[in-house]
Amino acid sequence: MALVGCGSAVPSASISNDQLSERVDTSDAWIRSRTGIAARRVAGPDEPLTAMATGAAAAALAHAGWEPQDLDLILLATSSPDDLFGTAPLVQGCLGAGNAVAFDLTAACSGFLFALITAGQYIASGAVRRALVIGADQLSRWVDWDDRSTCVLFGDGAGAVAVEACDAGSTGLLGFRMLSDGRRNGCLTLAQTQDHVPLLGGLTNQRGGFAAIHMNGQEVYKFAVREVPAVLGELLEATGTSADQLDWLLLHQANQRILDAVAERFAMPPERVLSNLAAYGNTSAATIPLMLDEAVRDGRVKPGHLLGSSGFGAGLSWGAALLRWSGPGTPAAG
Known part of the structure; x- marks a missing residue:
């Protein structure tokens, strides 16, 4: 599977830390020192998730030089x-990608990586030749401001990557690992509201809805600084790759x-270490x-980079995944 195109789309409105401090008791210095975030984009009424995802997808298609009809699969994380x-x-x-099957995949902030790996398996099986993997979230609607x-x-x-079948020597997915631990689910949730209303007789039904995002920040931080280096280290060892x-x-x-x-x-x-956290915050x-997409467009990530x-x-x-960027024009498998 070669990675041959990318694209992104973000809302037009940006809220700075100083602006946010007008609503809640916080400050630019407090937020920056604890997170590195300086601003975040927030979607307006004319910028739904579908529009952002479509914009990122169209940019990735154009970058790869594909037409929408070339697609076999669209995965939206x-x-x-x-x-x-x-x-x-x-x-x-x-x-207008009428030849593609399309479905959502939900794995929160791991979603794009899991979707990219999933697309790789469809391509490896021979069932799919060209796929578009999109990661998009509009969590501003579920935040307690x-x-x-x-x-x-x-x-x-939203961001998207175009991937296609290629010869083994040109693959952009050199190895991967995926893990889950539902025992720690309560550390970060966007849970259903428990609103049960009378239905008939003695029966009730649950009215649909979701509560605001809840997070135990300390536990999530400890989890990330422990598990991310561990899984990356295991992957590097398994693929015979050194960090340097x-x-x-x-x-x-x-x-x-x-x-x-x-x-x-x-x-x-x-x-x-690629980082644009300051400008966008956590877009899941x-x-x-x-x-x-940002690093490819500004020339930092070049074809052949690992x-x-x-x-x-x-x-x-x-x-974790070990990826090699190919860029547009990569020869596809015959």
Whole structure:
């Protein structure tokens, strides 16, 4: 599977830390020192998740030089769909990708990485030749904007990567690991509301709805700084790769202190750790493709570069992948 195109889309409105401090008891210095975040994008009424995901997908298709009809598969990693029955088919329709099957995949902040690995398995089986993997979230609709422990963290955005079958020597997915631990699910949740209303007789039914995001920040931080270096280290060992062979660390953008801790573990200099957290905050499933697109477009990530990537978050779920960026024009398998 070669990684041959990327794209992204973010809302037009950006809320700075100083602006946020007008609503909750916080400050730019407090937020920056604890998270590294300076601002976050928040979707407006004319910027639903479907539009952001479609925009990122269209940009990735254009970058790869593909037409929508070239696609066989669209995977949308999201925890905040516009339609609980699935938003990927809406994106397929907006793109005009009539030959592609499309479905959602939910694994919170691990979602994009898990979806990319899933696309790789479809391609490896021969069932799919060209796929589009999208990570998109609009968590601003599920944030309690009066809770300073969570509202400072999250933003909205979308990113996408175009992948296609290729010869074994050109593969962009050199190895991966995925893990989950549901025993620690309560550390980070976007749970259903327990609103039961009379139905008939003595029966009730649960009215649909979700509570605001709840997070035990200390536990999530400890989980990430322990498990992310461990899973990346296991993957590097399994693939016979040393940390100094990596051109970049491409990690889920949750907290700059987590990025710094992982980099320190592998003795990676700060300039080789990709980070755009300051401008966007945690966009959940969108962070990795959004960061990749930015780094490809500005010339940091070049064809042939090797990236150690990790996604981690609610579930709890986490994983790692060893990726090689190919870029447009990669010869496909015959």
